[in-house]
Amino acid sequence: MDLKDIKAIIDLMRKNSISEFELERQDFKIKLKRGSAGGAATAYEDGSTITYAAPLPLPGGIALPSPASAQSAPSNELEIKSPMIGTFYRAPSPESASYVEVGTEVNPETVVCIIEAMKVMNEIKAEARGVITQVMLDNAKPVEFGQPLFKIRPS
């Protein structure tokens, strides 16, 4: 494989939003990984949510949107955001089933998860009516104030 081929692969990766490419042959092995531009907000693949800050605005003064208030959901979806800091649990206990899954219908009083802070388990309510369309992070991960937990398609 020569440099022209590698450049072609990189180009294909970019065009098709592929972030990782690995090829192994008898005589050689290549692994290409696309870095995120300018320092991403999420640092870990496992969904761990203690984040590195977004990069500074450019000297021209292009201010970055505040991560906590950025509305990343499409206009017909709502986000359930964390009202506190702690550890996110999807079920009332390790043996139980999760409170909600993708597709679960919720009303404002439905408990969607637990956030544990200082040994106190806090039940978090949906406070919206609709259907869960996405679970935004894994079980037992730390959460900060304002962090999106679930996406809901309101009914």
Added chain:
Amino acid sequence: MFEKVLVANRGEIAVRIIRACKELNVRTVAVYSEADANSMHVQLADEAICIGKAAANESYLRIDRIISAAEIADVDAIHPGYGFLSENAHFADVCESCNIRFIGPNSRAMNALEDKAVSRALAKKAGVPIPPGSEGVVDSEQDALAVAKRIGYPVMIKAIAGGGGRGMRVAHNDISLVKGFYTARTEAEKAFGNSGVYIEKFIENPHHIEFQILGDNKGNIIHLGERDCSIQRRNQKLVEEAPSPLIETKFRKLREKMGKAAYRIAAEANYTNAGTVEFIVDNQGNFYFLEMNKRIQVEHAITEEVTGIDLVRYQIMIAMGEPLRHSQSDIQIKGHAIECRINAEDPFDDFRPSPGRIEMYYQPGGRGIRVDSHAYAGYNIPSAYDSMIGKLVTYGKDRREAMDKMSRALSEYMITGVKTTISFQQAILQDPNFRRGVYSTTFIEQLLSGARRELLEEKA
């Protein structure tokens, strides 16, 4: 050795603490409100956790959220900075009970100095002069009048839970005393949640001189000399210097006398970590204890410059259990340092706060210039917090050199997009009385009343 420290503050002091931690190879965790997502301390820390909405009582004052953040980030210690929870004994207790070291005085020392009335009693016990005044809290109009009769007018009515220069009123006669007594109590209740007031003799044209204290957990206490903070507007410090020109030129012996008094206050309170003992000094060289601030202060930087000692680093070391490495005789005051607090306020419009976006930002540099700031070009100064955007500190071999550098540095400072106090501080540095080192806490008032006509004309 701490592995991780959480900085429970924001702005320039959070940056200061993060710097000290990095130099000690300690990892840092920043907490921030939604209004501070683009703030410098968030950028510089190793980790950052959002703890709430902009309002301080929904974020930086939320003990539960800060402790939760400390838990999920698994920190060893918390540095509270100044303001916010830095002098909250309950917060210090909560930290300790969660096995998190609080980088500041122990809660017993905080309680021994918990309000101004209690502190006055402690000073009396320590044999340190206090301004004549009430024995403790004044509960009734009759008591207030009796105290005023005993000590003579003018008097000051002060909130026992007041701080940062707030919660004080002057009365010159019985009528204004009674009126002031009731208003002060109402204001104190609203501002500090405590309506308690006490009465002190009002010392005219006082000089505000404070002493930096350091104490370790083994009972060793030293002072690091004085700072003169008399340049105040409405009890808010604007310019500070070390050493005090009053002491240097008129009352040389006061340094040792007041230093010893500061030591006795700290010792009586069994004080640990960093703190500051505040005194007022009259024109005859009599000094009186005012209060002790149980935290690192904004103006700590000028003491660092003239002593060569990193105070925030010392705070962290003391919290880790290290004994003091300096004895009193090791402390040397060399040269002269001046600090200007750069506030986003419009000096031509009664110092109205000027939040908003900084367009252009260029800070001064060169030999003997230190800038402690979280500001940068493009930074949006939130309106939810105080207006200080940085501290400009100059150091010279003598006062003359420090002043010349300060004038030069102020003129070099370029900030556009928001108003700042820089032009006002340039005027202070040019003022002949300031340059002679002859000023008291009435300085700014006099400067403003003299200058008002010109400022008004400029505005028109």
